[in-house]
Amino acid sequence: MLRLEGVACGYGPFRAVHKLDMAVEKGEIFALLGPNGAGKTSTIMCLAGHVELQAGRIEFDGLDLSDIPTAARARAGLALAPEGRRLFPDLTVEENLIIGGYSQPKRAFLQNRDRVLGYFPRLGERLRQPAGRLSGGEQQMLAIGRALMACPRLLMVDELSLGLMPRAIDSCYEVLRRLAREEGLAVLMVDQSTDRALEVADAVCVMESGHIRWAGSGGDARRNAEEVSKAILGAA
Numbered sequence: 001m002l003r004l005e006g007v008a009c010g011y012g013p014f015r016a017v018h019k020l021d022m023a024v025e026k027g028e029i030f031a032l033l034g035p036n037g038a039g040k041t042s043t044i045m046c047l048a049g050h051v052e053l054q055a056g057r058i059e060f061d062g063l064d065l066s067d068i069p070t071a072a073r074a075r076a077g078l079a080l081a082p083e084g085r086r087l088f089p090d091l092t093v094e095e096n097l098i099i100g101g102y103s104q105p106k107r108a109f110l111q112n113r114d115r116v117l118g119y120f121p122r123l124g125e126r127l128r129q130p131a132g133r134l135s136g137g138e139q140q141m142l143a144i145g146r147a148l149m150a151c152p153r154l155l156m157v158d159e160l161s162l163g164l165m166p167r168a169i170d171s172c173y174e175v176l177r178r179l180a181r182e183e184g185l186a187v188l189m190v191d192q193s194t195d196r197a198l199e200v201a202d203a204v205c206v207m208e209s210g211h212i213r214w215a216g217s218g219g220d221a222r223r224n225a226e227e228v229s230k231a232i233l234g235a236a
């Protein structure tokens with residue numbers, strides 16, 4: 001579904017990611033792991049169109065994304081729950097969801113909202129509360145829910161478990177698993193909580209200093225846990 005060939009990206013003259021080749025398939029949970037500064041967020045932000053692609057090619061469902069602006073990537077079916085969640089804290093849960101589904105006609109929006117609240121019933125109980133007053137776990141659910149409102153075929157989630165209690169992490173992962181299994185959603189996720197990420201991943205790629213250090217299936221990663229952990233810890 002998503003294919004990266006020789007992708008390099010960065011900031012002005014600085015190259016954060018070098019020659020990245022990877023593929024994410026429909027219905028698959030793909031974990032992108034690695035130490036701080038590895039280039040995980042840069043990769044995701046480049047896919048979303050926020051960081052400059054310096055070389056290589058990105059293909060999504062046969063469409064060449066390389067020169068396509070951010071909004072058109074969202075219309076093509078890519079959605080992002082960014083690092084730090086980036087909710088609108090003074091707006092209610094419902095208003096945050098409305099922003100995620102802004103491009104849809106009202107009927108489709110309402111159906112879609114019910115679908116998202118079906119996955120996250122906790123959000124349904126807090127529709128009129130300001131997003132800034134939710135717990136950390138509920139905020140992450142809202143960030144994922146808001147991204148799902150655009151009906152993506154590929155969802156990118158950066159730092160899913162950052163600052164969350166184990167139970168909240170588990171419920172977010174459970175929803176991602178169901179979405180992958182039941183709707184064929186492809187999930188590309190970055191997480192510092194690598195044990196949990198490795199448990200659910202169908203495919204794993206470990207980056208360090210902008211290069212791939214390890215890549216394989218989730219099964220391979222679990223069988224070679226020691227080697228993968230070493231790669232995740234990095235050279236330092």
Ligand SMILES: Nc1ncnc2c1ncn2[C@@H]1O[C@H](COP(=O)(O)OP(=O)(O)OP(=O)(O)O)[C@@H](O)[C@H]1O
Pocket residue numbers: 011014016034035036037038039040041042043
């Ligand atoms: N806005 C920016 N301008 C310049 N350099 C940046 C910018 N954002 C990130 N970088 C640099 O790009 C490299 C990769 O950073 P990136 O944020 O992609 O890493 P990461 O793997 O997501 O790390 P973390 O686990 O800490 O979130 C780092 O050397 C970082 O300093």
Ligand SMILES: [Mg+2]
Pocket residue numbers: 040041042083158
């Ligand atoms: Mg990051």
